[in-house]
Amino acid sequence: MIARLTLLALAAGLASDLGAQSANVAVGARVRVQAEYPYGQVVGRVERADRQVLRVVQDRTTAGLVVPVRYIHSLEVRRQRSRVQGMQHGAVKGAVVGLGAGLLLGALTDNLGTMAAVGLGAGVAGGAAYGMRRPGLTWERVDVLPPVRMSRR
Secondary structure, three states, X not given: OHHHHHHHHHHHHHHHHHOOOEEOOOOOOEEEEEEOOOXXXXXXXXXXXXXXXXXXXXXXXXXXXXXXXXXXEEEEEEEEOOHHHXXXXXXXXXXXXXXXXXXXXXXXXXXXXXXXXXXHHHHHHHHHHHHHHOOOEEEEEEOEEOOOOOOOO
């Protein structure tokens, strides 16, 4: 008898959780939320996150905005890049800057091909080294778990 009551209580609790959504984000994380009107885009730090609401303290204010999870279209969390990601990001930026500088110097010295190649190589190497040393931050999309519907057949 007790086992049946325990099983019934567990099933009732599980069924109530199945209809809810969840924001997979930690308290204190910096987030960018895109939600339905009237919320729009919200950027700030998470003060509270549960199955029903996400409370975000927006930048430049101390007041928190409560966004129901069911209205959230997308949720992004600000994260530190890894050293490899930083190196790749820096190499791409360095390539653009180095190639531009090399083309400019090449046009001024009538040695376009050589200067462009040197500028590109120096830009990639310098950008990769800088990016590895200072990887920076990036926005990472986080899933907002959709509600699970139970249907009767």
